[in-house]
Amino acid sequence: MEKRRLSFWEIWNMSFGFLGIQMGFALQNANASRILQIFGADVHELSWFWIIAPLMGLIVQPIIGHYSDKTWGKFGRRKPFFLVGALLASVGLILMPQAEIFIAFLPALWVGAGMLMIMDASFNIAMEPFRALVGDNLRTDQRTLGFSVQTALIGFGAVIGSWLPYVLTNWFGVSNRNEDGGVPMHLILSFVIGAIILVGSILVSIFTTKEYSPEELVQFEDEMAHQETKIADANAKESSLLDIFDDFRKMPTTMRQLSWVQFFSWFGLFGMWVFTTPAIAHHIYGLPISDSKSEAYQNAGDWVGVLFGIYNLISAFYAFALPYIAKKIGRKLTHSISLIIGGLGLISIYFVPNEDWLILSMIGVGIAWASILSMPYAILAGSISPMKMGVYMGIFNFFIVIPQIINALIGGPLVKYLYNDNAIFALVTSGVSFLIAAILVVKVKDVDDVIKQQ
16 A cells, blocks of 8 residues: 655645744754853853753654654644644743843843753754654655755745844844843844744644554555564554664664764754854954954844855755755765765855855855755655654654764864864864765665665
8 A cells, every 4th residue: 555645735735834943943043152142151152052952852852753653643643743842942932032031030141041942842842753744644756855845944944034133134124233232122023933933834734734544654564675673663562762772772774874974964063053153253254252242243143144044045945956866866976965065165164255255155055954954864764664753763863963962062162272262163173074974975875776776
């Protein structure tokens, strides 16, 4: 029995919630560092506050994946997790830039960090089931398209989130200064708008998407050509949360190989997200690293938001080309070339003469970002059982969050003691990390490609 072939717009609606999730992520990625600096964080401390994000992913995603695999009720299998995650994330988005309202009880810096934790935990609650839903609902020959559509929506959402503060200031006249030294109004308003769009986009996916029941998924399992997880599936009826550790031990070979690719990809991404604003403010604009509350620094931060929007916009359009490129040259080579382009883009930031040239650097980053968000998942989905799709997508997140945790622990000391507080070298390190990931892709076994060749 085969799964029904979905139309493009059915696939689009199924993943539409990612637009809101990534809008929230983009607001966080482009603005959290400068908000924390406004609250009093030093530049070399930023990565330590950002460690909250990967820790939440490490803890939350496997647990959510496990329970979403086992959940079935009147509201579906994955959809209840979308909604709960969206509602909680919206609370974090609204309160993080307004952490100073709690200053009578706690320092604003710690409240801001706490809201960052709530946002990240909630984004992970919503995100992991979306990844699994593509594996649940799509046939093997539509999965690359499915993850590419997700990547496109991620790109569009991130563009909106990244550009929103700049647009509010330059198009609508919302101030990007706070005379009292607090968070400017354009950031507060951006986060509130992001919360509203997040919940709305999730509701679109919930009301337009039908999920297969567990009984239906069992009937589709005979289409899977791999054998590595079927023995574990035979005992799936009596399972517990502790089975995550057993599933980790028995992960497919393809997943183990992809883990190293993911490690270096996300090590590089984390460094970029944390240090781009101080790096560009200092290296390109010539501002002192302690100048985070000035109007010039806020202008630099707004330009970083524009740049992040550009790389996400490029990723959205490149995502539509990925299925066709992968069909011609294979998913592994597609991913490797994309990572090389992104790595060179990050390294080029050190050499550009002014802020306008950074647009070219971000085009390269956008190409890599699109591939990172789709190719590994498309390769992975072909190697795991549909009955374990949620838990393995959650476990796969280990190889996203662990490198971020490592970067969070060592990134600040590297900037302070090795790079002499010059964060631009953190971006160069991220570029080199992308290049290493590109080399490691060659070793990966793409099960779907092997099947097609047989």
